[in-house]
Amino acid sequence: xxxxxxxxxxxxQPVGSPLSLECTVEGTSNPNxxxxxxxxxxxxxxxxxxxGIGQISSEVPQNLSASRPQDRQFILxxxxxxxxxxxxxxxxxKAGANVLTFGAGSRLTVL
Amino acid sequence: GQQLNQSPQSMFIQxxxxxxxxxxxxxxxxTWLWYKxxxxxxxxxxxxxxxAGELTSNGRLTAQFGITRKDSFLNIxxxxxxxxxxxxxxxxxxxxxxxxxxTFGQGTILTVHP
Numbered sequence: 001x002x003x004x005x006x007x008x009x010x011x012x013q014p015v016g017s018p019l020s021l022e023c024t025v026e027g028t029s030n031p032n033x034x035x036x037x038x039x040x041x042x043x044x045x046x047x048x049x050x051x052g053i054g055q056i057s058s059e060v061p062q063n064l065s066a067s068r069p070q071d072r073q074f075i076l077x078x079x080x081x082x083x084x085x086x087x088x089x090x091x092x093x094k095a096g097a098n099v100l101t102f103g104a105g106s107r108l109t110v111l
Numbered sequence: 112g113q114q115l116n117q118s119p120q121s122m123f124i125q126x127x128x129x130x131x132x133x134x135x136x137x138x139x140x141x142t143w144l145w146y147k148x149x150x151x152x153x154x155x156x157x158x159x160x161x162x163a164g165e166l167t168s169n170g171r172l173t174a175q176f177g178i179t180r181k182d183s184f185l186n187i188x189x190x191x192x193x194x195x196x197x198x199x200x201x202x203x204x205x206x207x208x209x210x211x212x213x214t215f216g217q218g219t220i221l222t223v224h225p
Contacts, residue, residue: 032211043117043217044154044199051210059212090153094211097161098142098203102153 002027006091006103013110019064019078021106023091026072032094033074035066037087038105044090050074086110117200117216124190125224132198132219133184140202143176143183144213148197157198158185190223197221 003026013019025031032051036044046059048066056066063082067075074091088107092100117134124130134143142161146154158169160176160183167174173186183200197220201213 034212036215044215046212046214049210049212057210092153097159098205098211098213099144099156099159100201100211100213101156105151105153107151 002093002095002101004091004093004101004103006089006106008106009104010107011109013081013108015083015110016080019076019081019085019108021076021089021091021108023074023076023103024072025074025093028072028093030071033068034092034094034100035074035076036090036092036102038090039087048076081108081110083110115200115202115214115216117219119219120217121220121222123222123224126190126192128190130187130190130194130221131184132200133182134200134202134216135182136202136214137181138202139180140204140214141180142203142205143174144201144203145172145174145183145185146199146201148199148218150196154199187221190221192223192225195221195223 005024034049035047038044049057050068064078086109088105090105091103095101115134115136144159145157148154158174163180164178165176171188197218199218200216203213
């Protein structure tokens with residue numbers, strides 16, 4: 001069966017520090033992968049998606065970047081965090097016809 | 112871009128009551144999904160709808176894909192305390208340049224009082 005893992009689960013970082021959130025998928029090959037951000041327990045905003053290794057599409061201009069160094073690995077990064085980067089970050093993969101399966105999320109607090 | 116309007120934003124109900132929430136869109140979707148999110152977790156798929164007019168049930172949950180393809184509703188019958196959480200609608204379009212991306216509503220926070 002397919003599983004999706006995100007880590008770390010919780011992260012507290014100072015303003016200006018770098019960020020790396022990792023997401024890996026098991027049990028499938030060449031998945032479409034997505035990073036969403038959720039602010040204050042409300043709606044999900046699509047940040048990046050990838051349809052293959054090295055391919056990244058950005059949905060909104062921001063202080064973050066994404067990379068896909070391996071088929072089942074998706075990384076969200078920042079060189080210098082802002083206060084506004086705080087939030088709940090969710091990785092997802094396309095599990096079927098227009099169905100996304102989400103990881104457990106990574107909660108980032110920038111102080 | 113596409114936007115989904117989900118209502119109500121929050122609901123406070125007694126255990127045993129029925130719940131209804133809905134989503135409307137300014138654009139057409141060919142897929143409507145309903146997710147539930149528990150605190151500190153990722154959203155979990157409840158129901159997927161792929162055809163205009165489709166009515167689908169999953170236990171006490173029933174969802175419909177609006178005939179105009181611009182709306183969907185979710186009903187929960189005989190609510191129980193474990194129904195507490197945030198419910199999200201999401202719309203998507205298969206194929207082309209959509210790449211499986213989903214647009215989400217802002218969520219309905221459901222509180223169930225025993």
